[in-house]
Amino acid sequence: MAILMQGLVLLMAGMGIVNLFLMLLVWVMNRATLVVAHFNYILPDEAPKKKPLLATQHVIHSDDVLIAIAVATAEARTA
Amino acid sequence: MAILMQGLVLLMAGMGIVNLFLMLLVWVMNRATLVVAHFNYILPDEAPKKKPLLATQHVIHSDDVLIAIAVATAEARTA
Amino acid sequence: MAILMQGLVLLMAGMGIVNLFLMLLVWVMNRATLVVAHFNYILPDEAPKKKPLLATQHVIHSDDVLIAIAVATAEARTA
Amino acid sequence: MKKIILSCVATLTLVLTHAFAGAPTPVQAPAAVPTVATHAAATPSEAGDWRTMIKRVKALKDDTGIAGFISKNPPKYLSEGYMTPTGAMVPGQKVKVIGGIPYGLGQALMIAVCLTLLYLAIVKEFEPLLLLPIGFGGLLANMPFANVAAPPLVDVVTRTVTEPGGFLYYFFEFGISTGVFPIMIFMGVGAMTDFGPLIANPRTALLGAAAQFGIFAALLGALGMSTLFPEHIHFGLKEASSIGIIGGADGPTAIWLTTKLAPHLLGAIAVAAYSYMALVPIIQPPIMKWLVPERERKIKMKQMRHVSKMEKVCFPLIVLLLCALLLPSSVPLIGAVMLGNLCREVGPSVSRIADTMAGPLINIVTIMLGLAVGSKLACEKFLNPETLGILVLGLIAFSCGTAGGCIMGRLMSKVCKDPVNPLIGSAGVSAVPMAARVSNKVGLESDPTNYLLMHAMGPNVSGVIGSAVVAGVLYTLCK
Amino acid sequence: MKKIILSCVATLTLVLTHAFAGAPTPVQAPAAVPTVATHAAATPSEAGDWRTMIKRVKALKDDTGIAGFISKNPPKYLSEGYMTPTGAMVPGQKVKVIGGIPYGLGQALMIAVCLTLLYLAIVKEFEPLLLLPIGFGGLLANMPFANVAAPPLVDVVTRTVTEPGGFLYYFFEFGISTGVFPIMIFMGVGAMTDFGPLIANPRTALLGAAAQFGIFAALLGALGMSTLFPEHIHFGLKEASSIGIIGGADGPTAIWLTTKLAPHLLGAIAVAAYSYMALVPIIQPPIMKWLVPERERKIKMKQMRHVSKMEKVCFPLIVLLLCALLLPSSVPLIGAVMLGNLCREVGPSVSRIADTMAGPLINIVTIMLGLAVGSKLACEKFLNPETLGILVLGLIAFSCGTAGGCIMGRLMSKVCKDPVNPLIGSAGVSAVPMAARVSNKVGLESDPTNYLLMHAMGPNVSGVIGSAVVAGVLYTLCK
Amino acid sequence: MKKIILSCVATLTLVLTHAFAGAPTPVQAPAAVPTVATHAAATPSEAGDWRTMIKRVKALKDDTGIAGFISKNPPKYLSEGYMTPTGAMVPGQKVKVIGGIPYGLGQALMIAVCLTLLYLAIVKEFEPLLLLPIGFGGLLANMPFANVAAPPLVDVVTRTVTEPGGFLYYFFEFGISTGVFPIMIFMGVGAMTDFGPLIANPRTALLGAAAQFGIFAALLGALGMSTLFPEHIHFGLKEASSIGIIGGADGPTAIWLTTKLAPHLLGAIAVAAYSYMALVPIIQPPIMKWLVPERERKIKMKQMRHVSKMEKVCFPLIVLLLCALLLPSSVPLIGAVMLGNLCREVGPSVSRIADTMAGPLINIVTIMLGLAVGSKLACEKFLNPETLGILVLGLIAFSCGTAGGCIMGRLMSKVCKDPVNPLIGSAGVSAVPMAARVSNKVGLESDPTNYLLMHAMGPNVSGVIGSAVVAGVLYTLCK
Numbered sequence A, B, C: 001m002a003i004l005m006q007g008l009v010l011l012m013a014g015m016g017i018v019n020l021f022l023m024l025l026v027w028v029m030n031r032a033t034l035v036v037a038h039f040n041y042i043l044p045d046e047a048p049k050k051k052p053l054l055a056t057q058h059v060i061h062s063d064d065v066l067i068a069i070a071v072a073t074a075e076a077r078t079a
Numbered sequence D, E, F: 001m002k003k004i005i006l007s008c009v010a011t012l013t014l015v016l017t018h019a020f021a022g023a024p025t026p027v028q029a030p031a032a033v034p035t036v037a038t039h040a041a042a043t044p045s046e047a048g049d050w051r052t053m054i055k056r057v058k059a060l061k062d063d064t065g066i067a068g069f070i071s072k073n074p075p076k077y078l079s080e081g082y083m084t085p086t087g088a089m090v091p092g093q094k095v096k097v098i099g100g101i102p103y104g105l106g107q108a109l110m111i112a113v114c115l116t117l118l119y120l121a122i123v124k125e126f127e128p129l130l131l132l133p134i135g136f137g138g139l140l141a142n143m144p145f146a147n148v149a150a151p152p153l154v155d156v157v158t159r160t161v162t163e164p165g166g167f168l169y170y171f172f173e174f175g176i177s178t179g180v181f182p183i184m185i186f187m188g189v190g191a192m193t194d195f196g197p198l199i200a201n202p203r204t205a206l207l208g209a210a211a212q213f214g215i216f217a218a219l220l221g222a223l224g225m226s227t228l229f230p231e232h233i234h235f236g237l238k239e240a241s242s243i244g245i246i247g248g249a250d251g252p253t254a255i256w257l258t259t260k261l262a263p264h265l266l267g268a269i270a271v272a273a274y275s276y277m278a279l280v281p282i283i284q285p286p287i288m289k290w291l292v293p294e295r296e297r298k299i300k301m302k303q304m305r306h307v308s309k310m311e312k313v314c315f316p317l318i319v320l321l322l323c324a325l326l327l328p329s330s331v332p333l334i335g336a337v338m339l340g341n342l343c344r345e346v347g348p349s350v351s352r353i354a355d356t357m358a359g360p361l362i363n364i365v366t367i368m369l370g371l372a373v374g375s376k377l378a379c380e381k382f383l384n385p386e387t388l389g390i391l392v393l394g395l396i397a398f399s400c401g402t403a404g405g406c407i408m409g410r411l412m413s414k415v416c417k418d419p420v421n422p423l424i425g426s427a428g429v430s431a432v433p434m435a436a437r438v439s440n441k442v443g444l445e446s447d448p449t450n451y452l453l454m455h456a457m458g459p460n461v462s463g464v465i466g467s468a469v470v471a472g473v474l475y476t477l478c479k
């Protein structure tokens, strides 16, 4: 049973710490947002934000190209 | 000469083992094909099988494709 | 001061060596150019030199795009 | 075709049987010739005549996998200990497989287990990027005499390596023992994660905190189990903590902590963690529906505000500094995530780095990490009631985490001014982005126009931070 | 929302304060029960009852970063020494931060320094690919108790690792101590560099030689400084050589040489080298304008001849063989560049290799190298007058290198038949391709139709060879 | 231009000659001043005055490559032995180059050999992805005093590394000594290989078995050679096995086995293996035409049946399990190929892994493996009659393998119901996909409508399995 009591202490300490930490984070971020708002000019948003993705994800298949061509051709025909 | 005899034993043992192993493989595969045929539904074939190739090849940017389409369409229209 | 004198020796030796080395290189290259000129047939220049780029950067085979455009245009024209 | 095979088999079987049978062949002459090596470079293998070689060929049958699977004994390096190349002495262990079954049979059973893992990974698509390498690593490591995960043989006197170890041994020592692989995976995770939804709505971080309750529920459960069944299950605080961290639903965090606290459970815990992550769409919905009434499931949340680049760049630094001030033991994990995320958010000037972290680097490390973790699926460590316990506790961890998140969601829904849909609480267990998708799906079932995905990403990514924090705390308190 | 946070904080604070306060809680019973471990697998952490655990929880407050930042003592492994996993004994050092300030405060200051580096890297885009990882590595390494750069704990008797080291420790030992990372970066540099302009116009190599004068100017300066201020600055020949090499304006060369000659200065020197490389567009133009009269800035150079593939393929081999004949100590650096370049020029048949060197490989190594170098930004080594000296000397190095190149440019302009614009001399400091762009820009200011970029690439790339040569010479003479 | 070079050369030569000549320069004063180091941090290099430095500068001439090439002695670490960083003692060897020529001259000859390799790789496109790094590695390793492949200097008492080793040393120890690199290459090979043609037509596996005859022919040849010329050629069973495996026509298999059995032959065997693989289109056709009559060369084979995804996924597991049951020693090689192939066939869900194995991972490993293997092209091991023997035996191996495949092809052609073109037998030596293309080409010469490529891929890929099996057997029998 002694070990169960230790586990209980762990539970309380652990949940307490993770909650405190994330609450503090919430508080800091709420503050920081206000502050940072004045400094947005330092790092302006880029127009079309490109997100680094998995390298293999950009991989396109010639199929895609073929579809693209098909679409393009179709549009051209109806143009 | 003793060592040549050892080599000869190696030859016989080695060729024997590799032949036995691959014959066994042939036999197992012939059997397996029959069995697997009933379970093809588990992993159905994909329509256009994509083969993993060198990562650096074939990575394309959708932008490029879009530009290609645009150019193609434009040219087609003016054609 | 002794150490400063050592530094001075280092300076003279170092600048001397790097100058000598690169002069020698200049001399060798001037010679080599003349010699190599006769052997250009061994490794003929490729038509459009492709430069190694960052792998993740979407190396494309411009050929693909060109082919795509060509096909699209052709199809569009005959449409 | 059949004929040729049969005739060849016949001939060769004859030859080999003969050899195996040790029948005195007619060629007796060489026996009289003294077989002293004929030149200086003669290696020991040349000494002896062709009979020696035939003996060796015959001996091959004792080294087949078949012989291994019916053998009783574990590999020598396990039972008798060994010296590592750096000179450390690893002591031998008493290796005992469940039910006292022979070691070889245990290995055969583990191969069946690994094939099941591969089935789940390939056919059921259970986190295939990790479970396929883990399963394959386990497969290789359990093949008798293949020594794929064996340490090198070291001459105890000269300290030279006389036979290199298996490649899985090197992968493990290089990346898992040092803790480097999980850290590198976390860099990639950071480079792939968008903390925007959390920055836009910081209070959802509390849901990510509440969902860590699963970790501690499983921890208590593990201690309870070993109190209830002291003769079958032996979980101390270290083991219980490692098992609990399954509820963090973050593979790298689980591997990192388990390697440090309870390395003998690494195989089972990694398998449980990734399996349950794949099962999130099955485990969570019933709990969510049970805890959140239909009415609250329909709550629509306000559209999220825009988050500026400056905020996104500052966020990783803020989290890291907070962590440094309060919880240094979580700094390696949080630091790695935040490094990756910083590179991601800084944009084009460092996109080479961010793309590499989220691409080739994480892929390469994933392969080696999966195989190395799989190499710890040894029968004496996996085939026992404790593994069953771990599987049960892992389920408890995920369920309680989901419940914790949902309950906190309902509490926030009541207290907060802005509407909060409690369903996003379940996303706090991380398992990014699966859990967020589940929140979205369950929400859509109640109201087909209510898209919760982006809102659920807040707790989802804060769950990653939350479980890294808990891992640091558990490490400090239990090491 | 606020309410919930506040109420939770209140409750939890209560609980934790209680625990920290060590108040006797009502549950006294277990105290009487002997807490002998209940089963065989009992680990030490289970011994003791819940009070032990509460004590540990309380002890957490001594391990927070806050406690660390106000602590006086450096980490034990630094002051008392340690054994590496391979059995080497690293002796303890007398660690003293400038002004005798407590070590924790020193770390806090270093974190501020690293945040400044990150600011420069992210906002000012100072060589962000390197300075971001370096700054982040420094940040992590200076977080107290986080042990991100700590060596593993090794049991001195059994030689087993009882606690793995931090991941920055492993990055450093793996790639920097061995010198492998700078070499691999150089392979990538070679695979990205076009030596064509140098081959077309070999005499521009002399500009690359003259620009190495900056290295020796800074070297002499360093020796002078330590003669002038013997009580504050202690630069011997090794330190002076490492500082001088900043003037080579090649990161990998600087890191390679400094690791061998003066590893304690690695952090400061790497930071200085990359910072000044980023500052080239600010440092160089005034010097160039001062040394080159307007008239000569307008000189138009002849269009460059075509360079055949055969020449480009032979070039790396010729340079390497010359280097092998005369300066073996420069072979590792030159060899790596030339290997990369050879693969690049050979074309399609080995483009897989060249693309990998210039892509995933250099990227992966850059991440690890940057972080590992950053881990050497320790306060006792960075916060002292010597760092200030290094920064001043680095500026001297770049300036004198620029001057040397320009003066040689004017000399060549006078002597050579074909016109030479002295402005391309400044590109000899390497910092590829920034310095060449500066030559081009300054040239355009005098004559908007005079494009010098391609002509400046000659001295620019020969500067890489030049400083690798100097690094080899300095290593041989000063080691 | 010429003038400036000449005048500079003149001046500098004057200065340096002066220095080298040791002429007493006018400045005599400092000699009287005691040159005690002026401050605490004084390193030994500062002790002594400027004359010490001039002496060192003069001594440079003894360390040039030119001096090295005319020196008689091998590097000290070779002749006197050394301690590795992990504390192993590597004993010194009696180093003797062929004909008793000085070691330096031997190195110069090896550089010529490596330049020839580079020529073959670059101009003749002989397996350039491997032969270019191998040739370049050999080039670097044979440059005197460059220490590119030298082990680190270790202080025997404190065990600390006083000077790091060369980068090729680290590549070798990291990836070749441990056997990890060939395994990783094999993963990539698996991820690039389509076993479909073998699955569709399993009996072609027998052709892959028969082609392994080349291995044993060369093995016997090696033993015969050393019986015939006992004073020049010393091949024991281990050496003969390693030489034989050249006939497997699989680089990684050859490197893996040779590292374990006869590491001193690694350079020569790797070079022979890759060279002959490149020469397959020249070696095979005459043998094929000689052994297969025109009539049989025209045989058209039935179109191949479709192979389902399920079959392709099961295949690697079946092969691996068979191998585990019968030949555990082949499991590492076969396992790696089958892991890669499984990832490939499973499809999109793990394509990240498969693409990485077949892309960045195999490329990175190829660079390091090639360089490391090249570093073993030392003159005392390469410049001797044994290398000539290896080259001859390699040719025998490829020829006999081709013959074995063709003869088995004719046998099958006679026995089997479905038509079999014997030409596909020669593809059994692997050298994927070159040998299959040769079968196709020779077939087309007899009948321009008969495309054998896909049919030849069956024996081609089964040859990979076959030689891995043989490698395992040889390792077990000869180690």
Ligand code: NA
Pocket (backbone or CB within 6 Å): D247, D248, D249, D250, D428, D429, D430, D431, D463, D464, D465, D466, D467, D468
């Ligand atoms: Na989590």
Ligand code: NA
Pocket (backbone or CB within 6 Å): E247, E248, E249, E250, E428, E429, E430, E431, E463, E464, E465, E466, E467, E468
């Ligand atoms: Na330079």
Ligand code: NA
Pocket (backbone or CB within 6 Å): F247, F248, F249, F250, F428, F429, F430, F431, F463, F464, F465, F466, F467, F468
């Ligand atoms: Na083969």
